[in-house]
Amino acid sequence: MRSDFVAQLIIEMEANPDIIFLTGDLGFHALEPLKEKFGSRFINVGIAEANMVGVAAGLALAGKKVITYSIASFMTMRCYEQIRTDVAYHNLDVKFIGVGGGYSYGDQGVTHHTIEDIAIMRALPNVKVVCPGYSWETTEATKALLRDTGPVYLRLGKKIPPTFAVPTGPFELGKGFILRTGTENDTKKADGLLVCAGNVVHTAIEAADILSAQGISLCVISMPSIKPLDTALLIESTTNVRGVFTLEENSVIGGLGSAVAETLLASDAPKTKFHAFGLPDKFIKTVGSREFLSASIGIDAASIARTIAEILK
Amino acid sequence: MVVDTKKHAELSKLLQKDILDMAFNSKTGHIGSAFSISDILTVLYFGVMNIRPEQPLWSDRDYFILSKGHAAAALYAVLARRGFFSPDLLAEYRIDGGKLHGHPCRDAAPGIELSTGSLGHGLSVGAGIALAILNKTPGRVFVLLGDGECNEGVVWEAAMFASTQRLTNLIAIVDRNKFQGFDAAGAVDLMPLEEKWRAFGWDVQTVNGHDTVALTAAFEAAKINTTTGCPSVIIADTVAGKGIAEVENTLLAHYYVPTEQSYKDILTAIYAK
Numbered sequence: 001m002r003s004d005f006v007a008q009l010i011i012e013m014e015a016n017p018d019i020i021f022l023t024g025d026l027g028f029h030a031l032e033p034l035k036e037k038f039g040s041r042f043i044n045v046g047i048a049e050a051n052m053v054g055v056a057a058g059l060a061l062a063g064k065k066v067i068t069y070s071i072a073s074f075m076t077m078r079c080y081e082q083i084r085t086d087v088a089y090h091n092l093d094v095k096f097i098g099v100g101g102g103y104s105y106g107d108q109g110v111t112h113h114t115i116e117d118i119a120i121m122r123a124l125p126n127v128k129v130v131c132p133g134y135s136w137e138t139t140e141a142t143k144a145l146l147r148d149t150g151p152v153y154l155r156l157g158k159k160i161p162p163t164f165a166v167p168t169g170p171f172e173l174g175k176g177f178i179l180r181t182g183t184e185n186d187t188k189k190a191d192g193l194l195v196c197a198g199n200v201v202h203t204a205i206e207a208a209d210i211l212s213a214q215g216i217s218l219c220v221i222s223m224p225s226i227k228p229l230d231t232a233l234l235i236e237s238t239t240n241v242r243g244v245f246t247l248e249e250n251s252v253i254g255g256l257g258s259a260v261a262e263t264l265l266a267s268d269a270p271k272t273k274f275h276a277f278g279l280p281d282k283f284i285k286t287v288g289s290r291e292f293l294s295a296s297i298g299i300d301a302a303s304i305a306r307t308i309a310e311i312l313k
Numbered sequence: 314m315v316v317d318t319k320k321h322a323e324l325s326k327l328l329q330k331d332i333l334d335m336a337f338n339s340k341t342g343h344i345g346s347a348f349s350i351s352d353i354l355t356v357l358y359f360g361v362m363n364i365r366p367e368q369p370l371w372s373d374r375d376y377f378i379l380s381k382g383h384a385a386a387a388l389y390a391v392l393a394r395r396g397f398f399s400p401d402l403l404a405e406y407r408i409d410g411g412k413l414h415g416h417p418c419r420d421a422a423p424g425i426e427l428s429t430g431s432l433g434h435g436l437s438v439g440a441g442i443a444l445a446i447l448n449k450t451p452g453r454v455f456v457l458l459g460d461g462e463c464n465e466g467v468v469w470e471a472a473m474f475a476s477t478q479r480l481t482n483l484i485a486i487v488d489r490n491k492f493q494g495f496d497a498a499g500a501v502d503l504m505p506l507e508e509k510w511r512a513f514g515w516d517v518q519t520v521n522g523h524d525t526v527a528l529t530a531a532f533e534a535a536k537i538n539t540t541t542g543c544p545s546v547i548i549a550d551t552v553a554g555k556g557i558a559e560v561e562n563t564l565l566a567h568y569y570v571p572t573e574q575s576y577k578d579i580l581t582a583i584y585a586k
Contacts, residue, residue, distance in 0.1 A: 043478075045474055046470075046473070046474070046477075048467075048470035048473070048474065050433075050437070050466075050467040050470060051437045051440075051467055051470035051471050051474050053437075054434055054436075054437020054438045054440070054441065054467065054471065055437050055438070055440050055441035055444065055471075055474060056441060057437075057438045057441055058437065058438040058439060058440060058441020058442040058443070058444070058445065059441040059442070059444060059445045060441075061426070061427070061438070061441070061442055061445075062441070062442045062445030062446055063445065064445055081431060081434075082434065082437070082467075085428070085429075085430070085431050085434055086427075086434055086437070086438055089428050090419060090427075090428060
């Protein structure tokens with residue numbers, strides 16, 4: 001995903017001389033092409049995220065379009081007040097790129113697990129939150145956030161090859177995509193709806209495949225734009241399903257699951273069963289890779305399929 | 314630059330009267346922090362800065378950021394008296410349904426470059442603006458910080474960044490009034506402040522922050538010093554609650570709300586100087 005982002009960004013920076021890129025001393029083996037190509041428009045501000053965001057705000061106030069880059073936990077939490085006060089409050093053209101969301105840096109330990117970023121970034125007025133799940137969404141999200149003139153948080157995970165047909169329609173912030181209808185061309189007759197965001201799309205598809213083999217149909221929607229949320233698609237897709245499920249690599253508090261639940265409860269959509277799959281409200285101190293940690297907390301495809309089958313029984 | 318000290322003194326008094334009116338009208342504090350910078354703002358807005366009140370977003374302008382946002386009343390007063398907006402607006406300071414917050418909001422009135430209030434933000438943002446306009450416009454960026462504000466770690470992140478980027482168009486002013494929220498400044502030891510800034514790669518001057526001639530000379534020298542490739546900091550020694558006998562140089566100056574009698578007494582004292 002990071003390479004998709006960088007490849008698209010090179011195109012965007014070549015076309016727009018007002019784009020400035022700031023990194024908080026990260027990007028080894030990823031950002032070198034940007035550094036080589038754009039010289040003074042690529043600035044390593046050092047290991048100082050709070051200052052990076054303040055500087056970004058100043059550049060944006062003087063007419064630049066600014067990208068800030070760090071590991072997701074540091075990009076959001078280390079400088080949250082600068083994001084709120086300097087950028088969101090002023091509604092400035094600054095993009096925050098957080099790499100390695102969720103358990104991407106699994107074995108690096110809890111400091112590098114980013115489980116709260118979606119919730120806290122979603123809480124900020126004026127800030128859009130985008131979590132692409134695979135290559136096409138990453139490229140399109142990069143284009144879309146640079147078209148946007150306000151603050152956007154882009155959360156990137158590990159590169160995931162799609163195991164499904166990529167949507168052909170245009171990508172816009174605030175738009176979700178049906179990846180599986182669950183039944184032939186009629187989402188309204190699926191047994192359940194699974195909404196996912198970020199680099200768990202493949203897990204959602206895999207879970208839908210497992211359930212399909214058991215005769216349970218699941219409509220799968222990728223919702224890369226968590227804020228604004230595609231509420232129309234969500235509500236429409238909820239009609240006639242028996243259960244709504246969400247999947248994300250973020251804490252179950254405040255992320256996609258919360259956004260979906262808040263939207264549906266406030267709508268006229270019929271009441272259904274609901275379950276949010278995500279990261280538990282605790283620090284996972286077990287040592288292991290992303291896959292190992294995900295399985296240990298039950299957000300692997302097999303566990304998700306099992307839980308959904310039980311709920312829809 | 315020839316300094317009309319008499320005119321500056323009169324303007325500074327007018328700002329202090331405005332600040333006093335705002336505090337009395339709204340029954341709110343932070344008067345001490347506003348009084349301590351009234352001479353600095355007078356010198357900047359009526360002498361040093363290249364600005365166009367009728368065209369507040371003029372692209373070649375000098376920028377001013379009040380990083381110690383709690384002294385907002387002084388900023389509002391100087392902007393009003395310099396012609397950015399009508400002094401009538403000052404009556405809307407910190408009252409229900411009013412237009413002027415206790416800390417500056419960029420959208421509230423023309424001339425406010427940055428919304429501040431949480432300490433430690435201004436120097437980073439100022440550095441960003443300075444970087445964007447360096448060698449592209451003649452503009453300079455002035456950022457006013459409190460001495461207590463220098464407790465914030467991000468001030469020093471910004472200081473390192475600015476000297477690394479050789480932001481010669483960035484001028485910080487530290488209002489050293491020697492008081493902060495709960496104590497005399499020094500709750501965390503700031504000294505030697507000059508040497509800290511110097512060690513971070515800045516040109517450093519120390520002046521009496523109530524001496525308009527010395528302040529003007531320091532700002533002129535900061536301009537000359539752009540040849541060194543360093544950003545400049547002016548450490549302005551000031552008096553918290555300057556001119557308010559009851560609270561001058563005390564922690565109370567930060568929180569003091571004038572009564573009707575003290576309002577009259579302070580007004581008399583301002584104009585007796």
